[in-house]
Amino acid sequence: MSEVRERGELSELSESSELSQLGESGRLAELSENRRSLLDWIAEEFLHNSWAGRRLVAVEGASDEPAARFANDLAAVLAARGQTVVRRSLGDVDEATLRRETIEPFRAxxxxxxxxxxxxxxxxxxxxxxxxxxxxxxxxxxTLAGDELPHAGVNVIVDVTDESTPKRYFYDLCKLPPSVGERH
Known part of the structure; x- marks a missing residue:
């Protein structure tokens, strides 16, 4: 695990993440042009709307591994854009634990x-x-990784079935059942 030392560096808080193995610049060099372009687009959208302060970004998907890789790559792109970024994989977390162990300490x-x-x-x-x-x-x-329906309440839906050529989707969320995405 490393710590943030200055803007544009990535602090890795997840023991098993690929980021700690590749590092920020090595990770970006490994990305396909299509994946990097999509991540840049998403980072630009996020930074346009949330340009300063303590900001929270969540990545989830029906399949955990592609979601974690996407979060790793997004964190690396944000760090390359001069943002101080902390990256954490939480696994299956309940609301109380999420708030107590991650959100409240981050905000404080x-x-x-x-x-x-x-x-x-x-x-x-x-x-x-x-x-x-x-x-x-x-x-x-x-992150979609197959034919599942997307979560109905997110900013970005990305099909990562082929991770080298991810695609952003815009769904008519009014047509999705209200329970889509809710996990029990």
Whole structure:
């Protein structure tokens, strides 16, 4: 695990993440042109709307591994754009644990590596986008990895079935059943 030292660096809080193995610049060099372009587009959208302060980004998907890789890549792109970024994989987390161990310490500036006032926390995990916690995120993404329906309440829906050529989808969310995406 490393700590943020200055803007544009990435603090890795997840023991098993690929980021700690590749590092920020190595990770970006490994991305396909299509994947990097989409991640740049998403980072630009996020930073346009949430350009300063303590910002929270959630990435979830029906399949955990592609969601974690997408969160890793998004965190690396944000760091390359000069943002102080903390990255954490949370696994299957309930609301109380999410708030107590991650959100509240981050907002208070006591989460390790996230002491700077202008920090982005990028997390992946399950149940991050349930109705009870959906409102805490400044930005959220759902990764599709097959034919499943997307989560109905996210900022970005990305098909990562072919991770080298991800595609952003715009769904008519009014047509999705209200329970789509809710995890129990």
């Amino acid at each position: 500036g006591s989460l390790p590596g996230a002491e700077a006032a202008d920090t982005v926390l990028v997390v992946d995990g399950r149940r991050l986008l349930n109705d009870s916690v959906r409102g805490i995120w400044h930005f959220s993404a759902w």
